[in-house]
Each structure stands twice: as C-alpha cells, then as structure tokens.
Amino acid sequence: EAQVTQNPRYLITVTGKKLTVTCSQNMNHEYMSWYRQDPGLGLRQIYYSMNVEVTDKGDVPEGYKVSRKEKRNFPLILESPSPNQTSLYFCASRETGRETQYFGPGTRLLVL
Amino acid sequence: SQQGEEDPQALSIQEGENATMNCSYKTSINNLQWYRQNSGRGLVHLILIRSNEREKHSGRLRVTLDTSKKSSSLLITASRAADTASYFCATDRGQKLVFGQGTRLTINP
Numbered sequence: 001e002a003q004v005t006q007n008p009r010y011l012i013t014v015t016g017k018k019l020t021v022t023c024s025q026n027m028n029h030e031y032m033s034w035y036r037q038d039p040g041l042g043l044r045q046i047y048y049s050m051n052v053e054v055t056d057k058g059d060v061p062e063g064y065k066v067s068r069k070e071k072r073n074f075p076l077i078l079e080s081p082s083p084n085q086t087s088l089y090f091c092a093s094r095e096t097g098r099e100t101q102y103f104g105p106g107t108r109l110l111v112l
Numbered sequence: 113s114q115q116g117e118e119d120p121q122a123l124s125i126q127e128g129e130n131a132t133m134n135c136s137y138k139t140s141i142n143n144l145q146w147y148r149q150n151s152g153r154g155l156v157h158l159i160l161i162r163s164n165e166r167e168k169h170s171g172r173l174r175v176t177l178d179t180s181k182k183s184s185s186l187l188i189t190a191s192r193a194a195d196t197a198s199y200f201c202a203t204d205r206g207q208k209l210v211f212g213q214g215t216r217l218t219i220n221p
Contacts (some may be wrong), residue, residue: 004154031207033207033208040213042200042211042212042213042214043155043200043209043211045208045209048207048208050207056207058208059208088152090154090155092155092209099142099143099145099160099204100145100157100160101155101157101209102157103147103154103155103156104154105153105154106152106153106154108152
C-alpha cells in the first residue's frame with residue numbers, strides 16, 4: 001500500500017531533550033516536506049526537500065533541522081525542543097511534476 | 113500568511129443534505145486543491161482544479177473555480193456521517209502548499 005508513515009504518533013517530552021520524528025514514504029517520491037498544524041494558524045511548512053541531499057527552509061524553520069540521506073526518509077530533528085514547538089506535525093511527499101501531496105498520519109508532540 | 117480563507121469556519125447539516133464550502137485566495141494560481149482531514153489525522157487529497165477549469169466533479173464532490181473572484185467552492189452532495197471532517201483548500205506557492213484555515217463540517221444523523 002502506498003503510504004507515508006511517521007513515528008512516533010504521540011510524544012511527550014521535556015524542554016531541551018533532543019528528539020527525532022521519522023518520516024518514510026514508499027512511493028519513490030523525490031519531494032518531501034514537513035508541516036506543523038496549530039489552532040488558528042493552520043498548516044505551515046517547516047522544511048522541504050526536492051531530492052536526496054537537497055533541503056530548504058519553509059515558512060517556520062526555526063528550531064528544526066532535517067536531513068535527506070535516502071530518498072524514502074526525511075526525519076525532522078528538534079535539537080532543543082521548547083514548549084512553543086508543541087504542535088501536530090505532518091510529513092508529506094509528492095512525485096516531481098505532480099501537485100497532489102500525500103500526507104502521513106501526523107505526530108502529536110507535547111513539550112513540557 | 114495563509115493564502116486561502118475558508119467560509120464558513122464551521123458547518124453542521126443533516127445527513128443527506130448538501131454541504132457547500134467556499135475558499136478565497138489572494139494571488140494568481142496554477143491550480144487549487146481540496147483536502148479532507150478527519151479529526152487529528154492526516155490530510156487526504158480530494159480533488160484538484162486547474163486555473164483554466166471552471167468546474168470539476170469527482171463522485172459526490174463538485175468543485176468550482178472563479179479566477180476573476182479568486183474563489184473556489186466545494187460541494188458535497190447527499191452527505192453521509194463519514195463526511196464529518198475538516199476541509200481545506202490549498203494553493204501551490206513554489207515548493208509548498210499554502211492552506212486555508214479550514215471548514216469544520218459536521219453531519220448529523
């Protein structure tokens with residue numbers, strides 16, 4: 001089944017404790033992206049990647065890092081999480097030249 | 113800033129009725145997409161309409177686009193309880209989708 005998976009789905013952590021949210025897609029898509037969803041602010045893009053080793057900032061990249069060492073994986077790294085990073089995070093992918101994005105199930109993060 | 117603005121923010125109707133949601137956007141577009149999000153879950157692509165199209169159908173969904181008014185509407189006919197979800201319009205801005213705030217649709221049995 002074609003899908004985007006994220007892990008973990010739920011995470012409670014404390015300020016300053018580094019964490020990684022994994023994202024993997026099995027559709028051989030070149031493009032991958034991370035969004036965060038917050039009440040009243042909607043979905044905002046954090047980072048995106050056009051292909052392996054090619055990443056770029058979205059609208060709200062501060063406090064986040066990403067890497068794209070393999071085509072299928074695009075982990076989101078929070079080196080020193082803060083409470084304002086409490087949010088619902090979505091990974092997405094799409095085929096180059098196509099507009100439709102496929103979203104993962106989301107990771108709900110709470111930073112205390 | 114968000115590109116799209118959905119209207120209404122929330123809509124509650126009886127099962128079997130039609131639901132109409134509207135989306136307005138600010139800049140010129142190549143296409144506009146609609147996504148559905150069930151509570152707290154991932155977004156699912158519903159339909160895409162290109163800027164040179166005025167109307168598109170997919171099953172019980174009908175999407176219209178008026179580029180002169182920078183607006184789109186999503187019509188769900190013969191609604192079902194399973195249609196209860198949030199619906200978002202999204203436009204392509206370079207390498208990202210810009211989403212509206214969404215319409216929360218509730219279908220009452």
